[in-house]
Amino acid sequence: MRSIYISGRGGPEKLVVRESADPQATAGTLRVRVRASGINFADILARQGLYPDAPKLPCVVGYEVSGVVDAVGPDVDPAWLGREVFGLTRFGGYADVVVTPVAQMFEKPAALSHEQCAAIPVNYLTAWQLLVVMGSLSHDETVLIHNAGGGVGLACIDVARHIGARIIGTASSGKHPFLKERGLHEAIDYRTQDWPTELQRLTDGRGVELITDPLGGSHWKKSYRALRSTGRLGMFGISGVTESRLFGPLKLLPVALGMPFFHPLPLMDGNRSVFGVNVGHLWHEVDKIRGWMQALLQGVDDGWLRPHVDQVFSFAQAGEAHAYIEARRNTGKVVLRPD
Numbered sequence: 001m002r003s004i005y006i007s008g009r010g011g012p013e014k015l016v017v018r019e020s021a022d023p024q025a026t027a028g029t030l031r032v033r034v035r036a037s038g039i040n041f042a043d044i045l046a047r048q049g050l051y052p053d054a055p056k057l058p059c060v061v062g063y064e065v066s067g068v069v070d071a072v073g074p075d076v077d078p079a080w081l082g083r084e085v086f087g088l089t090r091f092g093g094y095a096d097v098v099v100t101p102v103a104q105m106f107e108k109p110a111a112l113s114h115e116q117c118a119a120i121p122v123n124y125l126t127a128w129q130l131l132v133v134m135g136s137l138s139h140d141e142t143v144l145i146h147n148a149g150g151g152v153g154l155a156c157i158d159v160a161r162h163i164g165a166r167i168i169g170t171a172s173s174g175k176h177p178f179l180k181e182r183g184l185h186e187a188i189d190y191r192t193q194d195w196p197t198e199l200q201r202l203t204d205g206r207g208v209e210l211i212t213d214p215l216g217g218s219h220w221k222k223s224y225r226a227l228r229s230t231g232r233l234g235m236f237g238i239s240g241v242t243e244s245r246l247f248g249p250l251k252l253l254p255v256a257l258g259m260p261f262f263h264p265l266p267l268m269d270g271n272r273s274v275f276g277v278n279v280g281h282l283w284h285e286v287d288k289i290r291g292w293m294q295a296l297l298q299g300v301d302d303g304w305l306r307p308h309v310d311q312v313f314s315f316a317q318a319g320e321a322h323a324y325i326e327a328r329r330n331t332g333k334v335v336l337r338p339d
Helices: 041-047 121-133 151-163 173-182 195-202 219-225 239-243 248-258 264-270 286-302 315-326
Strands: 002-006 015-019 029-038 064-072 084-088 097-101 105-107 142-145 166-170 186-188 208-213 227-235 273-276 309-314 333-337
Touching: 002 315, 015 315, 029 121, 041 315, 064 097, 084 121, 105 286, 121 151, 121 208, 121 286, 142 151, 151 166, 151 173, 151 208, 151 333, 166 195, 173 186, 186 195, 195 219, 208 219, 219 227, 309 315, 315 333
Parallel strands: 142 166, 142 208, 166 186, 208 227, 227 273, 309 333
Antiparallel strands: 002 015, 029 064, 029 097, 029 333, 064 084, 084 105
16 A cells, blocks of 8 residues: 655655555454545644644544445445445545545445545535534524635535525635635635624624634634624634744644633623534544434535535645645645545
């Protein structure tokens, strides 16, 4: 098998391809010949030494794959053999062969490519948890999606569009036409506009009922202040940490210092709530994940779930793929494909 290792903390050049023996399927698992692997921002943080959940370096990251089952564990139904599948891995997804629990895999929809399926698990499960499970978004409400052009952002647009809510998003101006085609009602250029001021203008000073925010630090304070009464702030990342000019773990310092403290009394008085989402901490809740995924797969059949793959890179180009995402050049998912 071939795997992409993070050889050490640092830049994209720290991603190297290594060969090793194929893993064997064990009890309760499937072995999958990978056709596509999804990249997430957590992978970039892991490479920079800023992701506490990552295995000790050197390691292979990657939370999601799509491919074909070529072996099953001794207690697994052999009918899985030869099936096209996609699903979640607890790291190790940057490889052309993975072994993962059968409960974390799903049959690949015939209408989607392997690359599109690799764009579903993390992005759409996160979006579903943010908007439906914990955000309780309804058709008569407005949601603000930060980083609307990212993988989770596009997934949130699909889910919010399905619900029928009004959708506002922040993104650089070059992405606005595409995002509006996808269903965004109003777009705010966070680089040239003061987004809180523009949001107040768009909502006649009321704010919005739900905000999804992957940036972290002091940005969460701004998002909280932009909530309408009964508003909810869904936090699911600290991607803003990469903007710090400090080195290594010190990058976390300005983000940590800027984070808000949410006291229960102001939350009650303001009729607002805050919550956090991290799909990577739900391995013990597989039944919930499977239920959410079934709803999303119904969305594929019904036509409202439309995974968008921005670029596909080979394993040899993994460093270029990370640099592409760090430069905020992607609109939607970036995927790795074995050479």
